[in-house]
Amino acid sequence: PETNAATARVLQQNGCEVMVPRSQVCCGAIHYHSGVEQPAIALARRNMTAFDPDRLDAIIVNAAGCGAMLKEYPHMLPAAEHDQAARFVAKVKDISEFLVALGPVAPEHPVPLKVAYHDACHLCHAQQIRSQPRQLLAMIPGLELVPLEESELCCGAAGTYNLTQPEMSERLGRRKMDHIEATGASVVAAGNVGCILQIARKIKERRSTIEVVHPVDLLDRAYQGKQA
Template sequence: MRTIDQPTHAPAAVVEPVANPGVDLAWLAERIDYSLFQQCIHCGLCTASCPTYVETSDENDSPRGRIYLMRSVTDGRLAMSPEVRRHLDLCLDCRACETACPSGVQYGKLIEPYKIAMLQDAPTGAGLSPLQRVILHHLFPYANRVRAALLPVRLLQKVGLMRLIGRSGLTKLLPPTLRNMEAMVPELQAPSRLPEVLPAIGPKRARVGLFLGCVTDAMTPQTTAATARVLQRNGCEVVVPRGQACCGAIHYHSGAEAPALELARRNLEAFDVDELDAIVINAAGCGAMFKGYEHIMPPEEHERTSRFVAKIKDVSEFLMSLGPIAPTHPVDATVTYHDACHLCHAQQIRNQPRQLLGMIPGLKLVPLAESELCCGAAGTYNLTEPEMSARLGRRKMDNIEAAGAAIVASGNIGCTLQIARQIRERGSAVEVVHPVDLLDRAYGGGEV
């Protein structure tokens, strides 16, 4: 018979922390509440919603697996090895796992600081290439620079030479990042050039600020103009502040935290929230970034930031809360709707875009299989992880073609460009637009 003080099992071995964790754990500790790791109960319900796990079937490429990896690094039990880094890099940050999780794990608040830390401490050969860094930090966040860079492309498109250049194979001589960029460029339109204030049409119902974005306004200025017209048609006076800047998402998600915060402050200054009923966004990624400002801004700026965030509304969210005026011009087309990740998962906006489309006379809305599975755009993921991005893009296009729709609508610029690329590569006749583009047609377009 054993004595009362005899141990029933061997004591647990003391695990020494790894000598070099590979990331700045002190920096991470300031930005991640450790209890966020503990919210995960390891049930695995997130795995079926995770695009990378669906494609690879690797547990380390699932949200549950990545949380385990991040927690192990945080605890000092695991170093940020190339293998660990690869599994975390492959995450799209689509946040579909947050929708699926029964425990309410805030996965975005874990992976986003980790991705920044990984880029800040990336070893030689890892992280962004010099070309990617220039593009992401010094080109994309500035709409005027993007427009200037695309001006030769727009001219070549107008005279029909871009297709000839593509067929000749000359673009294959470009570096991979530039090849991917060239493949994403749509048919470019003239800049929107909106005045600073646009009057409401009919009785004034609201005064709203319109956020233009950077890539959105440069690549799809017709959607910017359509958004303004739709708001006007619904009795909104539209204010377009000249001092606004990129939302900061491109910098933030590519490891440049300080410039992202400066861009955020510029937007806080540009929009006079006390004079506006809402700040309207037509790009899901920008809206999600804005709504997350309180999470990334220093505590001493939270009061001002919270007042700003309270006014942020996706255009579909705002119109449905305002009560949209019924459009009267028929749009006779079969349409399917793709849920942009940062609209349906990050902002929980699903019904409003479909409700707006359902108001359009003549429009038939058909379901899209795997509508909430990421298309592979994921901000700049299609530049940094082109292989997985292409796999997910092809999967999305398969589902779009199976839906039998002539038009696919999506509320995010990244999704629009990604799907448009797949359409061109397949030679498909499907058209991809923002829901507000269709609503604008149903209001009569530019007829004011």
């Protein structure tokens, strides 16, 4: 909820009118990736109705897994619905993708933190969005963005993967956390809630003081003049 609120504030700061349709539902990724296709298709149809692309300039997503799924709707639906799905997908944008294309307002307030950025698989691989989150972080006064080794390596969350393959998920999580700790960063940023939860669990296991956030949370702090 905090990241959703931060996303709305950042969009408003950049001159956008924010609408949150109450009829929106789950993107359907968990269903679809588990082979339960018909419920996923039903959810897709409900979302395309909730977010009418003909009435919106953009459909903003701040969870990489959901964004990747929404962009797959044309491949899920029958041919008769492809035109509607294509119009919908044309408006779907990750928050970082949208802001960089828009030309974001420069934040004024410093956020003096050393930050490592983890590339969520569903952002960098599925959507080919790599530079935009880093561009937003680089705009923040006082923020030092430090390189993270194997930044594009999966953290082990991967949707249902951490449930179906817990041993491999655990190994990936440990490897990711080793790299994060090696940066000396006080904060790690990631553009997907699954990654954030996985990394947060590893941080807790190691009793580390590292904070894990979405990049938009840091941008919001820079706009609002708030610290953690």
